[in-house]
Amino acid sequence: MSSTAAAACEARIVALEGQSVLPMSVEPTVERLAHVPRAPRRREGALVREAQRGSAEALEELFRRHWRRAHRAAFLVVHDSSAAEDIAQESFLAAIRALDRFDRRRPFGPWLHRITVNRAIDFARARALRGERALSDVSDPTSPDRAEISDQLLSGLAELSPEQRAVLVLRYLLDYTPGEIGEILGLPRGTVNSRLRRGLDRLRPLVEADRS
Amino acid sequence: MKRDGDLRQRLGELPLPDEAGAEERAWDVIRAAYAERTPSRTAHRTRRLALAVAVGVAALAVGLSPAGAKVGDLVREVVEIGQEDARPALRSLPAAGELLVESDSGPWVVREDGSKRLLGDYEQATWSPRGLFIAVTDGRELVAVDPLGEVRWTVTAPARVSDPRWAPTGFRIAYRSGDDLRVVAGDGTGDHPVARDVAPVAPMWLSSRDAKLAAGAVPVAHVLAYVDSSGTVRVIDADTGATIGPDPTQRERLLALETGSALSPDGERTARVVRRSDRSALILEEAGQRRVIFSAPGRLIAPTWSPDGRWLLVGWPQADQWLFIRSDEPRRVVPFDDISDQFDPGGTGEAGFPRVAGWVLPQR
Numbered sequence: 001m002s003s004t005a006a007a008a009c010e011a012r013i014v015a016l017e018g019q020s021v022l023p024m025s026v027e028p029t030v031e032r033l034a035h036v037p038r039a040p041r042r043r044e045g046a047l048v049r050e051a052q053r054g055s056a057e058a059l060e061e062l063f064r065r066h067w068r069r070a071h072r073a074a075f076l077v078v079h080d081s082s083a084a085e086d087i088a089q090e091s092f093l094a095a096i097r098a099l100d101r102f103d104r105r106r107p108f109g110p111w112l113h114r115i116t117v118n119r120a121i122d123f124a125r126a127r128a129l130r131g132e133r134a135l136s137d138v139s140d141p142t143s144p145d146r147a148e149i150s151d152q153l154l155s156g157l158a159e160l161s162p163e164q165r166a167v168l169v170l171r172y173l174l175d176y177t178p179g180e181i182g183e184i185l186g187l188p189r190g191t192v193n194s195r196l197r198r199g200l201d202r203l204r205p206l207v208e209a210d211r212s
Numbered sequence: 213m214k215r216d217g218d219l220r221q222r223l224g225e226l227p228l229p230d231e232a233g234a235e236e237r238a239w240d241v242i243r244a245a246y247a248e249r250t251p252s253r254t255a256h257r258t259r260r261l262a263l264a265v266a267v268g269v270a271a272l273a274v275g276l277s278p279a280g281a282k283v284g285d286l287v288r289e290v291v292e293i294g295q296e297d298a299r300p301a302l303r304s305l306p307a308a309g310e311l312l313v314e315s316d317s318g319p320w321v322v323r324e325d326g327s328k329r330l331l332g333d334y335e336q337a338t339w340s341p342r343g344l345f346i347a348v349t350d351g352r353e354l355v356a357v358d359p360l361g362e363v364r365w366t367v368t369a370p371a372r373v374s375d376p377r378w379a380p381t382g383f384r385i386a387y388r389s390g391d392d393l394r395v396v397a398g399d400g401t402g403d404h405p406v407a408r409d410v411a412p413v414a415p416m417w418l419s420s421r422d423a424k425l426a427a428g429a430v431p432v433a434h435v436l437a438y439v440d441s442s443g444t445v446r447v448i449d450a451d452t453g454a455t456i457g458p459d460p461t462q463r464e465r466l467l468a469l470e471t472g473s474a475l476s477p478d479g480e481r482t483a484r485v486v487r488r489s490d491r492s493a494l495i496l497e498e499a500g501q502r503r504v505i506f507s508a509p510g511r512l513i514a515p516t517w518s519p520d521g522r523w524l525l526v527g528w529p530q531a532d533q534w535l536f537i538r539s540d541e542p543r544r545v546v547p548f549d550d551i552s553d554q555f556d557p558g559g560t561g562e563a564g565f566p567r568v569a570g571w572v573l574p575q576r
Contacts, residue, residue, distance in 0.1 A: 085237070093245050118327055172220045
């Protein structure tokens with residue numbers, strides 16, 4: 001490599017390393033989500049405290065409150081019911097293992113959702129890399145119209161990357177703001193917004209077709 | 213917006229297969245795990261105690277000989293720490309920075325809060341010095357990605373790519389391709405061979421201080437050491453390929469790096485894993501002094517320094533653990549358990565033990 005070429009390369013690299021790349025937050029997300037107003041937070045704090053002290057009833061109430069949305073979120077990201085069940089289950093188990101260290105002043109939901117959605121993204125990525133195919137195993141024989149619509153929606157979601165699906169799920173299923181989603185996934189808000197836009201562009205026609 | 217409300221409603225109403233059954237199955241598992249919280253800790257302690265006893269017996273055997281007395285003392289110190297419970301999940305790193313981890317499923321970036329991101333279906337990986345990018349290998353390709361896995365550039369080499377090493381300046385990456393040693397600029401341009409018939413040993417970039425020592429009066433920006441097929445360590449100018457000289461002083465360091473050693477960020481200390489029959493010891497060398505800071509049955513692998521030089525991370529495949537050890541305070545060991553599973557999501561549980569390929573403090 002000539003010295004001129006080398007200097008040109010270095011100049012490009014300086015520009016490359018100096019440019020604004022997607023920042024990855026290193027602060028504990030749970031701490032920064034502490035301000036997120038979530039429904040019955042105080043009561044939930046009491047449930048966490050009781051669960052920390054050994055109350056299975058308190059744990060069950062926490063589980064019943066959060067299982068369905070966590071399970072659904074995992075399913076919508078991985079599109080595999082068995083995997084979604086495993087991911088949601090493992091996320092709860094991880095939460096239980098860390099229960100003693102959990103600060104009960106903080107909301108339980110964002111903590112759990114962060115574990116669940118990130119595990120789901122990693123699973124979907126790993127499966128894609130292994131060349132496995134997702135199973136479209138959603139069906140509801142008692143409601144054929146709804147099943148058809150759901151299949152269309154699922155097909156639309158399936159055309160998105162796991163990361164895009166996760167952003168949509170966090171926004172429209174779990175009701176997080178783009179800023180909160182950025183914190184959960186370690187993405188800049190602009191990236192979250194662009195993924196939301198692209199995802200909505202893909203899904204809106206399916207939803208509107210159903211509405212009309 | 214109404215249409216967004218529709219999407220929200222659809223996502224919430226989407227029928228999931230056997231949703232109620234999944235909930236009950238999960239609750240059975242969660243309830244059982246919760247009920248076993250205390251007993252499982254006891255079992256964990258028992259296992260840890262058994263391991264500690266085994267280590268202690270070995271330490272006693274070492275301590276019987278005068279030469280082993282000091283090592284024995286240190287090992288016994290570690291035994292006390294080994295009774296602490298390992299943490300079941302990597303929830304946070306003890307020092308600032310991010311890890312690059314090579315696993316069967318590909319390289320991962322682990323952030324300080326313990327969250328992880330799989331970069332893709334790649335093989336080996338190396339950090340850029342500022343942690344902005346990662347060079348990964350995939351067959352004949354060398355690929356630069358950012359920490360979220362977005363591909364920045366790809367170079368296709370004539371033969372299978374291995375052992376990428378990003379230069380401390382950030383401007384060059386050296387890698388092996390078949391029997392060749394090649395260098396490419398950090399932006400993916402200027403890929404060229406710099407040596408033929410190299411041994412299957414990773415190249416090593418010399419620090420600016422060592423480069424000055426090797427190159428003498430002539431300033432050379434990128435000095436690379438490698439081992440040729442005859443076993444001779446050669447030192448070259450990575451931009452021109454010009455030989456600076458066979459350098460016997462680099463041989464020990466270069467080969468040591470291949471056999472489980474790590475230079476501290478300040479270049480003053482070396483952490484080295486030494487194997488003796490069925491045991492391994494992590495030894496710290498500084499100013500001609502050596503001390504054992506950890507010893508264990510089986511293998512210890514890939515010692516890695518934290519960016520601040522205060523912690524050493526070492527893998528312990530036999531225990532499926534990573535151990536974070538304070539280099540200046542060996543009594544402080546922070547173990548993490550079930551490492552293989554944590555880097556094999558959705559796998560069969562038969563994944564190999566993940567290897568740490570670097571720990572940097574990103575300057576984003």
